[in-house]
Amino acid sequence: MILERDGSRDPGTIEDGLLVVETERFHGPLDLLLHLIRTQDIDIFDIPIARITRQFLTAIEELHDGDVDEAGEFLEMAATLVRIKARMLLPGPADDEDHDPRAELVRRLLEYEQIREIASRLRSAEDDRGRRFGKGFVQPRSRPALMDAPLTVTWEDVFAAALAIEAPVEREREHRVETRPVSMREKVDLIVAAVTQRRRIEFAKLIAPWKERIHGVMTFLAGLELGRRRVVTLRQTEPFSPLWIYRGPNAGIGSADPSADDEALR
Amino acid sequence: MNDASIVEAILFASDAPLAAGDIVRADEALDEDRVEAALTALRDEYDRSGRAFELRQVADGYQLITRPEFAPYLERFDTVPRTSRLSGPALEALAIVAYRQPISRVEVEYIRGVNSTGVIRTLLDRGLIEAVGRGEGVGRPVLYGTTGRFMEHFGFASLDDLPRPEELPVVLRDGAPLAGEADAEG
C-alpha cells in the first residue's frame, strides 16, 4: 500500500469528469486528500466538501487489495469527511465562521503539506550527502578499555528504553490478512433488502456478521448515502444510542435502475 | 610531530565524526584551541593541494569525506560502502520528529494520518532517532528526538541547516510554524 511517490508520474487522471486515483501511490489519506485538492486548484480554505468526499470515496473504493489496517485509515478519513459534510448541512449554533467544521481538517492538511515539503528538502540533502563518501578502510584498533570509562547513563534512560520495547509478535506478523473486497454497492443492497423486508433494522444487526471494521464503515457510508437519497431514514434518539435504519419515502425508486445507483455512489 | 599531522592521523583512522573535544585526548599537549587551529590548517591545505577529500563539520564533529564531484567514479566500486536512502514514509516521519521533537509515536501518526510503528522502528534501528524522554498523560508515551547520526546522514553541521518552516512555500494561514496544539487523540 505504501509505495514511493514518484514525482515523474501523475498519480491522478481525469476520466469522464471523475478523478481516478490509484491509492497505492499515496502515503496515506492526507496525502490523497491533498492531491485531490492541489490538482484541482481548490482553495484549501474553502474546500467543497461534498465534491471532495465523493472523489475520495471513489478513490478508496478501488482499495481492494490493501491490507485491512491500511484501508482502515482511509476509511476513517472517509468517515471524517462525511461527518464534516453532515455538520455543514445542519444549521446550528456551531455553524459560524469560527466553528467551520472544516477547520481542523484544513489545519491538518496544511501541516501535513508542510511536512511533505520538509521531507522533500531532506531528500535533497540526503542525495547531496550521498555523493560524498567517508573513509572506507579503517585500520583495526585495539578494543577500548571501556570498563574504566566514565558512564553517565541514568536508570531513567534504561527504563525509558525498556518502555519503548514493543512486543515481538507484532513485528513478526508479516503475513497479510486476505480480505474480500467490500463494496458500497453490496452494503446498499444489504440495507435496501433489509428495510424492504421489515420496515426498520438496527445498524448493529447489519454489521454483526463481520468482525472487520471495514464492513462497519462501508455499511455506515452506504446508510448515509441512502439517507441522502431518502431511500432510508436514519434515526438515533441520542448520541451513542442504537442507530436504526427505516424504510424512507424514496424506497423502491431508483434501485430499479442499477446504473443510476452506480452513478450516485461515485 | 606537529598538531595538524596528529589530528589528520586521528581523523583518517576514525570511522565516525569526532569533536574537537574528543581529538584532544590523543595527546596531553593538545587543547581544544590547538585542535581547532590544526583543523583549520588541514581544511585549507586539502583545499589548496586539491585533495579528493575535504574536512567537513558535521553535527558537533569533524570528518574527512570525498568531494561530491568524485561520486560518479566511486559509484562504480562495490568496495565503496554506500548508505541506503530512506523510504518516503520514513522521511516523512523523520521530518516530523526533527521539527516537533520531543514527540510521541501517536503524535507522529496523527500528523501523518497513518500508522507509523514500522517507520519509527526503522528510524530507531538506523540510529536516526532515539528515545529522549517520556511524555505526560495516559501511558506516559516515549518521546523521540533526532540523533547525531541524523545530522550525519543529511550532512548537517547544525540544526540550523534544517530548512526553516518560514522559508517553505507552504505556510499556515496565520504564519505560525507547525502549530504545537495538535492533540494526539486522532
Next chain:
Amino acid sequence: MNDASIVEAILFASDAPLAAGDIVRADEALDEDRVEAALTALRDEYDRSGRAFELRQVADGYQLITRPEFAPYLERFDTVPRTSRLSGPALEALAIVAYRQPISRVEVEYIRGVNSTGVIRTLLDRGLIEAVGRGEGVGRPVLYGTTGRFMEHFGFASLDDLPRPEELPVVLRDGAPLAGEADAEG
C-alpha cells in the same frame, strides 16, 4: 579531474585494497599505465607533503593507511571512549537483560528484532552485564545477567529493587514467555 585525484578518491573511500587493474574501472579513459603513474605520483606527494597517511602496497593491491609513527596517538585515543553515554540500542539491550536475566543473546535479539552482537559486546566491555551460565538446548547458549557494577552504578541493592515493573511492556515482565526460544534454538 586528474588521474591522481580520481585514484585518491577511490582508495580513500574503498573498504578493501584495490589493484591497479581494479582501479581502471573508475573511468573509461583510464588504463593500467595511467593508474600506476597516478599511484606513484600520490605516493611521492604524500611523502613530500608530510601527510599522516601513506600509500601502501599489500597483497591484494593498494591501500591508504596511517603511518606507523602515529600509532601511539591512535592507541591513546582508542583507550578513551568517545562517549560516556550508551547508545539507544545499548540501553534497550541493557533493559532487556536487566528485567529478563538470565537471557541469551538470541533471546535479546528476538525481543529487539535486530542483531544484537555489537551492543552485547559493548555492555560486556562496559562491565554492565556478564555471562552467568549456559542455557538448555542446542548449542547451550551463554546466558547473560547484570553485574555488581551495574547494581552499584544505578544504586540498586538487589534485583528486586528494579523499579516499576508493573509499567513494563508485557515482553519484559517476569515470567512472560519468550516465544523466540523455540525458533532461536531450533
